[in-house]
Amino acid sequence: MNQTLVSYLSQYEFYDSLIGLFGKHQGILTFFIYLLFAAIIVGLCATIGGLGTYAERKISADIQQRIGPNRVGPYGILQFLADGVKMITKEDVMPFTADKFLFYLAPMLALVGVFATLAVLPWSSGFIMADLNVGIFYLIAISSLVGVSVFLGGYASNSKWSMLGGMRWASQIISYEIPVTISVLSITLLAGGMSFGTILSQQVGTPIHWFIFHNPFAFIAFFVYFIGALAETNRAPFDLPEAESELVSGYHTEYTGMRFGFFALAEYIEVFVVCGVGAALFLGGGNLPFNITIDIIPLQLVQVGIFMTKALLLYYVVIWVRWTFPRLRVDQLMSICWKYLTPIAIFNLVGNAVWMVLFNGKSVADLLFGGH
């Protein structure tokens, strides 16, 4: 059954004393542990999302040879706090033609969809809130709530720009979900399971044991996943839904103040989540480069550090791509998805299946150097 954070912590001695403290109210203890870690993870992700906006501006400034934000705090690093305060204190304007109920609901749905994905994000081999059997499949499924929310955001505003942006993003999300899902499917095939624990336990060791270097097809699958993830999170060159030069600001044209802030927060956290999933599926996640038998909490924290480094490197690439490539046209967007990425992803899936049978599941490194 599912390994969880609590079942991981229960191997330590301090957990026994906690059990003694709570007596027979085990459920409450479990609840508080989850609540504590959920609060920590949400806080961490909100900080990463906030710093993401700062990093975005600073990196873009670097690419365009500007200075970027440098007034608030050292190197302007507290800019995101200033932005947050500004958003809270801004007036809340709602168009009088808007659908009020859906206008309130849309940012909330986006937050719910994004936060729910954090439950299965593998920070390290032990620190994963719930290592569900259906882990990666669950993550793909629940993140589709974001698609509904942006559509609603666009619809409820009753502004033409918002409506066009919302429709575009909803169709873009569902289209690019296909290549992403099929790429994830090929990793499921290689790992023999959908849970992050299973996937990560197969990638222990030096980089040649990562799934990206497992075989040529998995190598291509990583890029298919990454391009699809860029499109799903509405990043350039796929940022048509909020293309500033044609749609003003897309689905959140009419959103002001805190509600806009929640949309932006959900968007930046989602980028981090897809980068983290890419790191976990293809780049070995938080695995240490050598096999260890002892399991202590400092080592777990090192794993968290490795995972964060990989995910943030991918995050950097996402921002780098944004400020490098021009935007696509809508018809190009759709033809890239359906005529290039989807066939390539299916080809990768077939290739992976054939590779599994032909080489008995061995990776290229195993074949070259012997091993396992």
Added chain:
Amino acid sequence: MTPAQFDGLMPIVILMGIAILMFAGGHFVSVLLAPKKPSHLKETPYECGEQPVGSAWSAFNVRFYVVGLIFIIFDVESVLMFPVASIFKELNDMGNGGYALIIFLSFISVLIEGIAYCWKKGDLDWVKSFQVSTKK
């Protein structure tokens, strides 16, 4: 299953609850702090300074619907493939790899036929299929 085994689902509910609470809290603080001076012009939908003409809720092109339909078919196919893919390695280790491969490939080949058909008939084109078909 024993009740304790369901605890893995608890974080999902907790995180969703945190999201809702966070939204409500942010909203509450914003109501306390933010100014509230509505005016008719401020609450008009933004159209670059022009008076908005009509509602934005107008009929949209059918192509979005077609994309949605094709998506659902692929979605269901991938849902069916997930359980088979996750036991593929196990079957392969037991020596049934060839059998699993044949089953898997024959399933995928039908999927490929579907995408090939849509491609050939122009349903995957965003613009072209509609321009061609509306011509006499």
Added chain:
Amino acid sequence: MFVQVLFLLSATLTIGCAIAVAVTKNIMHSCIFLLGSLIGVAGLYATLGADFVAVTQIMVYVGGIVILMLFAVMLTGGKDFISRAHNLLGLTPTMGNKWTYGVGLFVGAVFLLTNIKLFSNIMKAYPAKTFGSEFPSTVSQIGHLLVKEHVLAFEISSVLLLGALVGAAIIARPRKQ
């Protein structure tokens, strides 16, 4: 303990949203309440230990069907585009008055209670099956069933989906004048 809480949450969400779907007159709001109801059903599956089915429910219905419905509503232009064009906005679809509704409610309640009484023994005789102990998870069991006992159904379902795809493509294609 948590299972009961999850069940209560899911059941409330399912039933509450289902009633809201029927009561709301705004079709967009109906779609969103339906979304809530479908998520509640996924929660109910989860309380039964069917995690794969629960996630499939979210994946197919929330991620696919609801978005497709929203697109379908947008084909007509959202809230009251068609109703206004055909002067239907003031009308409320109704089939009777308070008296007929009362009778209908009474008959429905009697029917429901009789059914519960009739079927409760059968339900109790066949308790919900849990997955086999020889499998590590439900996913694994579903996979084994799909490639062994139900392999024909698995293969034929792909043909069914192909038919659905071709049919969807043909129906949605604009006809030549």
